[in-house]
Amino acid sequence: MSLDFPALLPQVDGLGRSAAERAAELGARLPHAFQALGAAARVPREELGRLLARAGSRWPGAFPSAEPIDGVFACPPHPERLNIFAADGSQVYPDRHGLTLFYLINIGSIHIAHGSGDPPEVSSTPRLLYEESDLYGEDEGLMPSALIDGQRDAAELAELAHRSEARPEGPSLAILDNGLLLWLALQMKDSHRPEVTRILGDYLEQLGRLKSAGTAVAGFVDRPRNANVLALLHLASLSPDEVNEDSLHVKPWRGLTDRAIFARLLRPGERSARFEHASPVNERFRAAGHAVEFFYLCCGEDQIARIEVPAWVGADPALMAIVHSGIIQQCRTPGGFPYALVRAHELAVVSSEDRQALEEMLAEALLRHGLPAQPSQKSLTKQWTGARRRHRL
Numbered sequence: 193m194s195l196d197f198p199a200l201l202p203q204v205d206g207l208g209r210s211a212a213e214r215a216a217e218l219g220a221r222l223p224h225a226f227q228a229l230g231a232a233a234r235v236p237r238e239e240l241g242r243l244l245a246r247a248g249s250r251w252p253g254a255f256p257s258a259e260p261i262d263g264v265f266a267c268p269p270h271p272e273r274l275n276i277f278a279a280d281g282s283q284v285y286p287d288r289h290g291l292t293l294f295y296l297i298n299i300g301s302i303h304i305a306h307g308s309g310d311p312p313e314v315s316s317t318p319r320l321l322y323e324e325s326d327l328y329g330e331d332e333g334l335m336p337s338a339l340i341d342g343q344r345d346a347a348e349l350a351e352l353a354h355r356s357e358a359r360p361e362g363p364s365l366a367i368l369d370n371g372l373l374l375w376l377a378l379q380m381k382d383s384h385r386p387e388v389t390r391i392l393g394d395y396l397e398q399l400g401r402l403k404s405a406g407t408a409v410a411g412f413v414d415r416p417r418n419a420n421v422l423a424l425l426h427l428a429s430l431s432p433d434e435v436n437e438d439s440l441h442v443k444p445w446r447g448l449t450d451r452a453i454f455a456r457l458l459r460p461g462e463r464s465a466r467f468e469h470a471s472p473v474n475e476r477f478r479a480a481g482h483a484v485e486f487f488y489l490c491c492g493e494d495q496i497a498r499i500e501v502p503a504w505v506g507a508d509p510a511l512m513a514i515v516h517s518g519i520i521q522q523c524r525t526p527g528g529f530p531y532a533l534v535r536a537h538e539l540a541v542v543s544s545e546d547r548q549a550l551e552e553m554l555a556e557a558l559l560r561h562g563l564p565a566q567p568s569q570k571s572l573t574k575q576w577t578g579a580r581r582r583h584r585l
Contacts, residue, residue, distance in 0.1 A: 214447065217447075218447050218448055218452070221445070221447075221448060222448065222452055222453075222456070225422065225425065225445050225448055225452075225453055226453060226456055226457075228425040228426075228428075228429065228445075229261065229262050229421075229425060229453055229457070230262055231425075231428065231429065232261050232262075232424065232425045232428035232429070233260055233261040233262040235428045239432075240256065240428060242432050243427050243428065243430065243432060243435055244427070246432055246435035247427055247435060247440060247470075249470075249472060249475070250472070251423070251427070251440060251470055252420065252423055252470065252471070253420050253421075253423030253424045253427060253470045254420035254421050254423065254424045254467035254468065254469065254470055254486075255424075255467060255468040255469075255470055256424065256465070256467060256468075257465060257466040257467060257468065257485065257506065259465035259466055260465055261421075261424070261465055262457070262465070263464065263465040264457060264458060264462050264463075264464065265462060265463045265464075265465075265516070266461065266462055267461035267462065267463075267516055267517055267520050268513040268516055268517050269517065270517040270518070270520075270521050271307075271362065271363055271514070271517070272307050273305070273306065273307040273308065273361065273362030273363070274306040274307065274362060274363055274364070274365060274514065274518055274521075275303065275304070275305055275306070275360050275361075275362055275363070275364040275365070276302075276303070276304040276306060276364075276365055276367070276518060276522065276532045277301065277302070277303055277352050277355045277356060277364060277365070277366040277367070277407070277532075278301065278302050278304075278352075278366070278367045278368075278369075278530065278532035278533050278535070278536040279299060279300065279301040279348040279349075279351045279352050279366075279368060279536055279540075280299075280300050280301075280348065280368075280369045280533060280536040280537045280539070280540040281297060281298065281299045281300070281344040281345070281347060281348045281540050282297075282298050282300075282344075282540045282541050282542050283295065283296060283297050283298070283340055283341070283344050283542075284296040284542055284547065284550075285337050285340060286327060286334055286335060288334065290551075291551060291554050291555055291558060291565055291566070292322070292554060292558060292563075293322065293327050293334070294320055294321060294322040294327075294554075295320075295321050295326075295327075295335065295340055296318060296319070296320050296321070296542065296550070297318070297319050297321070297340070297343060297344050297347055298316060298317070298318045298319075298540050298541075298542055299316070299317045299318075299319075299344075299347050299348055299351050299540060300314075300315070300316050300317075300535075300536045300537065300538065300539025300540030300541075301314070301315050301316075301317075301351045301352070301355060301536055301539065302314045302315075302532050302535045302536050302539065303355055303360070304531075304532055305360060305361075305362075306521070307362070308361075308362075312535070314535065314539055315539070316539045316540065317351065319347070329384045329387050330384060330385075330386050330387065336384065338376055339376065339384060339387050339388070339391065341376065342374060342376035342388070342391040342392075342395075343391060345370070345374060345376070345395060346374075346391055346394045346395040346398060348368055349368070349395060349398035349399065349402070350394075350398050352366040352368070352398070352402060352407075352409070353366075353398045353401035353402050353405065356401070356402055356405040356407040357401065357405050359405065363406075363408070363510075363514050364405070364406070364407040364408065364514075365407070365408045365409075365410065365514050365515060365518040365519075366402060366407050366408070366409045366410070367410050367411075367412055367518075367519070367522070367530055367532060367533060368409075368410070368411045368412065369411075369412060369533045369536070369537065370411055370412075370413065371411045371413050371484075371486075371498070371500045372399075372409070372410075372411040372477075372484045372500040372501070372502065373469060373471060373473050373474060373477065373484050373500070374391070374392055374395050374473065375473065376388055376391060376392070377392055377473045377476065392476060396476075396477065396480045396482060399480075399482045399502060400480070400481075400482070403481075403482075403502070403504055408501075408505050408511040408512075408514040408515050408518070409501060409502055409505060410499050410500065410501050410505070410515045410519065411499070411500035411501075412497055412499060412519065412529075412530055412533060413497060413498040413499070413500065414497055414529060415451070416449065416450065416451050416488075416496075416497070416498035417449050417451075418449065418450050418451075418498060419445065419448065419449055419450055420450060420467065420469065420470065420486075421450040421453065421467060422445045422448060422449070422450060422453070424467070425445070426442070426443075426444055426445065427440070450488060450498070451488065451496045451498070454488040454490070454496055455490075455494065455496050458488065458489075458490035458496065459490060460490050460491070460492055460493060460495075461490060461520050462489075462490050463487050463488065463489045463490070463499070463516055464487045464488040464489075465487060466485045466486070466487045466501075466506050467485060467486055467487065468483060468484070468485050468486075468503070469484050469485070469486060469500075477502075478503075481503075481504070482502045482503070482504070483502070483503040484500050484501070484502060484503070485500070485501055485502070485503055485505075485506040486498055486499060486500045486501070487499055487501075489516070489519060489520070491519070491520065491523040491528040491529070492523060492527060492528035495523070495527070495528030495529075497519075497528075499515065499519065501515060
C-alpha cells in the first residue's frame, strides 16, 4: 500500500468539516445574490450598456441578450421527428518513454433519428498521428497536450458537420460534451501561435458547415462552475463613475456560481435568459459570425446545466426550440445528462485494454521493419512498481 491512509484520515475529516462550513456560508449568501438578480433586471438597458462599455474587454462577465436577465422560459413541444447527432473524443498523448512517438485521437459519434423507429447509427473513428510534422510544433518541442486537445475538439465538430451534411429527414440537433468556446486560444497565449491559429480556423470552419446545413448546435456543460452572470450582477450594482479596475476586481459573490442562482429560479424543463460570453476568445468567434451565447437549463431535479450555442442559433426561435426541447428529451433517461452524449463517450473512450492492444500492434509493426520494440527503462520500472511487486535485493 503506497498511501498511508491512517495519516490521511484526520486530513479527510478536516476536508469534510471545511466543506460543510463553506456550504453553510454560501447558503446564507445565496438569497442576497438572488435579490441582486432581480435588481439587475430592473436596471434600464441604456444604463447597463454604459456600465458594460466602461468594464472593457478583459472583464470576465456576461453580456445580456434581448431577453430579460431574470427571464424564465418553459420547454417548447418536442418535434415528432428530430435527428440527434452527438460526438465525443478521447486521446492518447505522446509518451517519450513508450515504444515510439505518436498520439491518437479517437472520435465516437451517434445519430439518433427520433420518431423514425430506426436504430441509432454509431461509429468510432481513430486517427494515429506519427509524422514529424504532427509531433513537433513551431518551437520544435513535442506537441503540447493542449494542442492535441484542440485538434480533438475540432475533430468532434468535423464529425458532427459530416453527419449533418447528409441532410436526413427532419430538423437536426448536434450536441457536444463541453462548451463551444475553444479555450486553446487563451491557454497557449503567444506560444505555438501558428498551430493555434490553424486549429481555431478549422474549428470555426466546422461551425460554418453546421450553420450551412441548418443544424442547431449546442455544447452541454455539466456541473458548471462559471460565475459570468454573477459578475454582471456586481457590475449592475455600480454607478458608471464607480466602474474601474479596482471595483471590478471586487468579488462580492466569491465561491458562489451561476448554477446556484438558477437552481433557485428554474424548475425542471425551464431555461434561463441567453447571455453572450464576455471573453477575449469570443471576439474571434464573433468576427467569424459564430459568437458564443449561453443559458442555464434545468434538466431535472437539482440538475442545472450550462448550454452554449452560436449566436445564429440564439437568434432563431425555431433552432432555440430544437436545442431546448431536444436536450430536455435526451436527459430523461440518464437522469439529467443527454443519452446521446453518454453513448458517444462510450464509443470514444480508449480503455486500458485498448491501449495495451495498440502497444502490441505497434511492437509488431516495429519488429517487422527491423526496429527494436522496447520502452524506456523508466517505463519498465514504473510497470513493475505499479503492479505492486516486491523485489528482494
